[in-house]
Amino acid sequence: MDVHDQARLGAEARFVARAQAAVQMALQSRVEGDPAWDSFLASLGLAPGTCEERLALQRQGVPNLKGALPVELRQALQAIRGEVLRGLGPLEDAPLRLKLDTLLDREVREYLNQCRPRVTLKGIFANAQATTVRLGDAPDTVKALTCRCCGAARPENSNPRVCAFCGADLFAGGEGR
Ligand SMILES: [Zn+2]
Numbered sequence: 001m002d003v004h005d006q007a008r009l010g011a012e013a014r015f016v017a018r019a020q021a022a023v024q025m026a027l028q029s030r031v032e033g034d035p036a037w038d039s040f041l042a043s044l045g046l047a048p049g050t051c052e053e054r055l056a057l058q059r060q061g062v063p064n065l066k067g068a069l070p071v072e073l074r075q076a077l078q079a080i081r082g083e084v085l086r087g088l089g090p091l092e093d094a095p096l097r098l099k100l101d102t103l104l105d106r107e108v109r110e111y112l113n114q115c116r117p118r119v120t121l122k123g124i125f126a127n128a129q130a131t132t133v134r135l136g137d138a139p140d141t142v143k144a145l146t147c148r149c150c151g152a153a154r155p156e157n158s159n160p161r162v163c164a165f166c167g168a169d170l171f172a173g174g175e176g177r
Contacts, residue, residue, distance in 0.1 A: 007091045008099075015084045015100050019107045022076050027115060029068040031058045037068050044079035046072075061152040061165030067115035070108060070150060074167035077104045105149075108166060112150050148172075 022040070029037035031054055038048040049057075049072070057069055081100045085092045145154040149168035154160065162169055 004091055007088055008096050011084050011088055011092075011096060012099060012103065014087075015081060016103060016107075018080045018084075019077050019103065022073060022080065023107055023111050023114075026068040026073045026076075026111060027066070031055065031065055031067065031069060033068065033072075037072075041072060041076060044076055044083075046075055046079060048072075057164055061150060062112075062116055064117035065115055066117065067111070070112055070115070070166035071164065073111055074104070074108050077107060105168075108168070109149060112166065 025037055025040055028034075032051045033048050033054060041048050049069075054069055057071065058065055061070070081104055084100065085097065088096070146152065147154070147163035147166060147168055147170060150163060150166040152163055152165040154163070154170065161171060
């Protein structure tokens, strides 16, 4: 293993440790934010949204979400990724950037799994029925307007590149839904 490989593994480990700490803090925050989460965002140079903005975003995504907004977690992880890469200086390279992107996406998806409300069996059936009806009635264009990462619908009359709720790239190919 050369110096470059060691630096890369060290950077990955630093990123994952800081990302997991951020996930724990996000899980303990309310969706409207709280002092610990807001000051954590500020320490990364991110401006917390207002309570109204956050609740509006939550309604677009998963109404009963517990924890901070997924899009805020993603922005925090992106800031951490930037700090880790800058810390490497000239050893930073494209494969490492890609690797951190993959790890970042994985943390956000795992966060979404953890902060969704617990689903009861009754809820699953009700949901399955509602989904069938909705998809059956919807034209293809509407079906395509949901986020692959979190499932949130894109707001009408807008054409954003990223999901307002979780921050995922809405035009990224690859993984199925
Ligand atoms: Zn999303």
